[in-house]
Each structure stands twice: as C-alpha cells, then as structure tokens.
Amino acid sequence: MSASSSAFPSASPLDSDPLDNSHYEQACDQAIAMCDGNLRSTIKALIMANEYLETELTELQAAISSGCMPKKLADPAGDAA
Numbered sequence: 001m002s003a004s005s006s007a008f009p010s011a012s013p014l015d016s017d018p019l020d021n022s023h024y025e026q027a028c029d030q031a032i033a034m035c036d037g038n039l040r041s042t043i044k045a046l047i048m049a050n051e052y053l054e055t056e057l058t059e060l061q062a063a064i065s066s067g068c069m070p071k072k073l074a075d076p077a078g079d080a081a
Contacts, residue, residue, distance in 0.1 A: 035041040063069075 031046065032039065032042050035045060
C-alpha cells in the first residue's frame, strides 16, 4: 500500500469487476486492523458508522423534501458580496 493511500480503498465497488471482491477483503482487513484485531469492536464500529450515515441520510431527505438544498447546489454563483 502506498503512503498516499487512505484507510479505505478509493475506487468505487461499482467501478470494478462484479466477481472481484478484493476491495471488500482489503476494507475488512483494514477495519479489523484499526480495531486492533478485535472482531467485536470492528462490528460495533461498523454498526455505529452505518447508524450515523442512516441518520445523515434521513436528515438530508427531510431537508430536501421541505425544499432546502445545500448552499453549493442552491447558489451556484457563490457569495458575490
């Protein structure tokens, strides 16, 4: 792994061969390593991350359905003042 690589693979799983699961294997190895080999801690961390992302998604969906948009999308010209 190069010095510039991040904790997780940067390529999207959709960009690779559907029969090649090596990116998942690498991500699993990295997640386990970040939890010092403790599988229970790894699973707990992944569940917590998933819950956080689900909450973020729910909040974004609620904001979009009420007409709010991220500033970047709502004002492509940016702040001119």
